[in-house]
Every structure is written in structure tokens, then in C-alpha cells.
Amino acid sequence: MSLRSLSLAPSPRLLVNPIPAPRSHSLCSSGSPRTGSSQLGRRFRRCSSSSVSGSSSSLDLPLLPFQMNEVLIPSESKTLHLYEARYLALLEESLSKKKLFVHFVLDPVRSSISSSGASYAARYGCLVAIESVKRLEIGALVSIRGISRVYIIELMQMEPYLRGLVVPMLDNVSGQEKELEQKLLELTEYLVSLHNLQIKLKASKEELLQTRTTNSMAWAQREGFGDCDQAFIPKLAERISFAGLQPVSGMTGSELLALQKEKLRAMDLRDTLKRVDYGIQFTNKSISMVAAKLVIQSLET
Template identity: 30%
Template sequence: MGGDPVDEPFLNKLDMGVVFSQQNSDLQEAVQFPMAVPLLPFPVEEVFLPGSVKTLHLYEARYLAMLEEVLSNPGRNKFIGHVVVEQLGDPVGSRASAFPHAFVGDNFVMLMGTLCRVLEVKSLQVGALVKVQAEARIAVTRVSQVQPFVRGNVEAVQDGPLQDRQAVQQQLQQLQTTMQDLQNLSMKFRSKHTAALQHAMYWWPKAPLIPAAAAAVEVEATPSSSSSSSSSSPDSAVLLKEDQSSTSEAANNNSSSSSSGSSPAADLAETAARLSFAALQHVPEASPKEQLKLLRCSVNALETDDTSARLALAQQHMGESLQLLAAKCALKSLQLS
């Protein structure tokens, strides 16, 4: 499709010139929805979760025209929509009913999508390499253009209110521990997946460019009358502060109080939602079977609006990945001894 993912070894062989870069910038500006953005179609095998980064090789004339238009946008942030598309004639086309935010066209279905911020563009002799950061889930509400490239209107998709904040806090802490252990083990392997994992763990504690759990903020603004609800417990704020203090120093230095003025419950909902996405990453030495399982988990993660369910999904998969990677590290140590 002219927007192929690129592996790092390929990048290292090319003589490239940077024409745009925002990789080291943490400055943000408000993002307004609905938003009209170019849409890049991908198969379900290329599902892209918030917190993840990848590099695309754009070489077709229509996608280079799209890139030129994106970069000429006067706003600081340059956005592209990454959407999973299936033809209605496909045997799996009926899956559209499983995705509440799917957009059904005449002969296609846009099942799910993420809004991607352009981090860097490098010119090539043929085309360009575009590094993008997935920032948030989006739903396509209207396709306004199909030639020379697809453009559509999108809305942000947020998770629903937390049903049990104390349970989510515990899930958050457990997943944080798992990911820290996984990150430490992955450092023993030279792999592009190690860098991607580090980037995702750097991304999730930062102030959100686009809230992942805005619904929780709204609910907190109008508290429930139920005095027995766990939301009324001061323990939530204490637990949140303890959890935030355990976050890596690099991440904390870059997270700001976007939520300054927001409640601890809203902060918890936001950080939990972001980690539930960012945690689902490839790990070094993963087998094809493990990669397929991650793909299925990623699809389910984009489909659900339940933060707790996604945290449980991420914990189960990444916990298993941690055990497998620990075993591989042990074997590697034996071979070196």
C-alpha cells in the first residue's frame, strides 16, 4: 500500500536526511475533535496500539502527497490516522459487529484506528521514512475523500468509568512490576523490540496528549450519591501517589500535572488506561506463536472500552512473556558459562 513497516537493519543501510523531527519535544498543544485527518489503511495484522512506535516507508505518489500535506499543517502536531480495514467480502467481514466503533462503508469496514503523531521524517532516494507514535484510539465517523488518498473525520474513543478503583489500582501496580522486570530482562538481548518496549514504558506515565479515559473525569466531576462506593475512600489518593513514586525517574521527569486540578480517581483512570495499551509490546526472542497471541491480545485491547479488562489481558499475556523470556535468559547464561 506504499506504507510498509520498516525494520531497523534496513534503516541503518540507507543514507538519509531528516526533513522533520519532533522526537525530543514534549511541548503539546490542545487537540480538538472531531478532526479531519488522512487515513492510512492497514490489515488487521498491523494493528497499532497507543504507546507504540513504528517506522513506515512511504513511496507511492499518493502517500507522498499525503505526507506533504500533513507536514504543511500549521499546527505543531502532525497527525495521521492508522486504521484497520477489511473488505466486506472477506470471510472475517462479519467481525465488524464485534467492534462498537467500526465504520461501515459501501464495500469495506474500518474496524478500529489510532491517531498517530509524526515524530520524524527522513527523505530517501525513493520515498520517505516516517516514524509515528500512536497516541490514542479513534473512531472514523465519516470518509470525506478517497482520492488521491483517504481522508476522514475521526473522534477520540475513551474508556468508560472505573467500576472498582481499588482493584484497578492493584492491577496497575502488578502490571507495572511485570513490565519493569520484563524491561530489565529485555536489556540482555540486542533487539529492536527492546527499544520499542523502553519507548512504551517511557510514554505511558507522561501527560496525555489525548486523554484515554476522559469519561472517568466527567463521572468524577459529578460524584455518586452512594456513600459506600470505593471512590469516596481517601486510600485511592494515597495508593496513586505510592504508585507514581515507583515510576522510572526518566518518565516522571517528563510527566506533568496535566491533571493538575483533576481528582486522584481521574488520574488513576488515565494512567491505568495508558499502561494497559502500552504494555502490550513485542519482546525479544518471541516465537511466531507468541507473536500471534500478542496480535490477538492487541485486537481485543483496541476493541474494549473496559480499562480493568484490558489491564487483566495485558497482565496475563505479558506475565507469560516474562516467564518465557526469563527461561531464555537462563539458557543464554548457561551457553555462555
């Protein structure tokens, strides 16, 4: 799990511009991502038939802004170092609200009025759960987990930190169930292969034994989600479709940039099947990349 200091973009003007309609392009625990084919199929069919298809639910939550290169996707985890007084206050409110807040990125908006400074639109909102808090002499380390995408529909507070009203942004998989089931099994098998290769790579002492792919898949396949409003919980297929888009040990700058683009595209999509297809393609590339690194590693030893 990487340690991130809070990286904010300046926001002299913040526009409530909910996550845009999908562009027309041409899933809190540890364990193994391995799930038997029949078991995953049964769980997928059960979740598909019982999930919320539409909801008027909304939550009033603190909002934590980041730059465009810090997008967080559902199933992903990371650790933040919060130390400013306003963000420590945000943390306290989040802890009082079922350990939830919204992680979102600011998208610069061009304006002809240069005197007013730059404007930013709130995009790519992700509802997150606080998994742990470690108090420090200065600030706190906060481990968070992305749960689902959300629309920010109204700003309720600007100072000392942002607070807003959010509603769920979920996929609609109606009519895709049979094809999705097969694709999910394919993606899961590739993710298991990627995990098995990753653990053979040399890693620094600070790096966790469990890969990020394993961690995200374990979360995505959970049965329960505590006190979180169920209207905000994505279906199993949607959760798994995000789980493969995780950093791989030893990624170069260009490879991380490619992953960033995939994450942004995944956040835009409302079609689970397309996202799973992209996940399969990305995972295959990652498998080839790790396999090549293992060959180089064996030659060096």
C-alpha cells in the first residue's frame, strides 16, 4: 500500500459539475483472489438478481479534493497523511459518519475571466471507507478503500473543508448477465495468474507480501459491507471490473501513466461488460510485462 501525502489543486472557484455522462468509447479484507468458477457464477447470478436497480438515496459527506493524477477507483486502497487542521477536522467528521467521505479529483475549467483565477470542476467522485487511522505526532495516517462512484450534486459547505450531497453512480447490467458471467471468470483467472507471477518478483522490504490485485479482489468478492447504505454498493460484476486496474510491482513511469488512463476510462464507463473487457486486456499486458521482468531477473541472478 503506498503512502500518499495530501496533494491538492488550488480551487479559487469550485464548480459543482457532477461526473459527466459516459463518453462514447469507439469490486476491506485480505486473502487470495481465487474463487472457484461455479462459486463465482452462483454469487454473480444472486447479486445480479438482488441488486438495487435505481435509487434516490443521497449522503451528506465531507469531500476531499485531489489533482487529476490522483484518481481513486472502487476496490482500490491507499494511505493518506493528513496533517492540516482543516483535514484533520474533516477526518473527525468522517469518523462520526460511519467512517465515510468522498475522494474526488478537480478538473481545470478554462475561463475567459483571467482575473478570477482558475476554476475547477468536481469530477470522478469515489465514496471511500476509512479502514484504519494511525495518530502521529503531526497529523494522522489514514488508510482508505474506494467503494463506489458517486455524483456530487450539491455543495453544502466550503469552509473549513468541503462538504456535499452525493448520490450513487452505478452500472446497469440488465441483459448482459450471461456474457458477463463468462467474462468475469476469464478476468478472475487472468488476475490469479498475474498475482502468481507478481509474488515471484523481487520487491523492497517495505512492499507488502500481498499484491494490490489480490487485495482489491478480496474486497470485491466480499459478502457484506457493514453499515454503508446498500444503494451505494456496486454489484459484484462492477466491483470485480475495477479490481484488475491496480499497480503492479516495478511499474515504470510510462506504465503507471497507462494505468492512470485506464482508471480514468473505467470511471467514465457505465457499461460493466466494456470495463471487464478493458480489464482483461490490461491484465494480459501486465502479465506479459511481469513475465518479461522475471526473465530479466533470472538473467541477473
